[in-house]
Amino acid sequence: MASTKGDLRQLKQNSSATVAELKSFLKELKGRSPQEMLGIVAGSQLVRAIGLATVIVLVVSLIFTAVPYAMADRDKEEAATKESSAPSAAEPAIPKPAPTPSPPSPAVAQPSPTTPDLSTLGVNEERKAPPNKNPLESKKDDFLKGLE
Numbered sequence: 001m002a003s004t005k006g007d008l009r010q011l012k013q014n015s016s017a018t019v020a021e022l023k024s025f026l027k028e029l030k031g032r033s034p035q036e037m038l039g040i041v042a043g044s045q046l047v048r049a050i051g052l053a054t055v056i057v058l059v060v061s062l063i064f065t066a067v068p069y070a071m072a073d074r075d076k077e078e079a080a081t082k083e084s085s086a087p088s089a090a091e092p093a094i095p096k097p098a099p100t101p102s103p104p105s106p107a108v109a110q111p112s113p114t115t116p117d118l119s120t121l122g123v124n125e126e127r128k129a130p131p132n133k134n135p136l137e138s139k140k141d142d143f144l145k146g147l148e
Contacts, residue, residue: 118124129135
């Protein structure tokens with residue numbers, strides 16, 4: 001398990017390496033024409049990485065969309081073929097009469113659910129707000145006040 005101190009040290013090393021890479025990149029751009037700068041940016045393979053990431057996301061989304069859709073169609077076809085290939089009965093089935101339910105015995109008493117007392121929570125209470133004031137607005141929590 002990594003320690004916080006080690007993680008912070010590694011973060012410092014990685015960020016300093018990133019700063020060094022940015023500084024060297026900016027030094028390469030200094031004193032060059034825009035056409036040369038575009039060549040340097042294209043050489044950094046950023047465009048290639050974005051294109052590759054886009055293609056990968058599109059392929060993954062296509063796989064996770066098309067495959068389940070095709071499998072659902074195949075399942076429907078298999079169910080239809082099973083129904084059509086099932087042998088038909090020579091005689092129609094005669095439905096059996098449903099058994100009549102027996103009344104519950106009085107010896108077994110079912111427990112009735114009790115409703116909790118919600119009066120202490122004020123669930124059924126109604127409060128009237130003044131018509132000229134919005135109860136949802138509060139003057140105390142003006143968090144944008146210090147930004148002016």
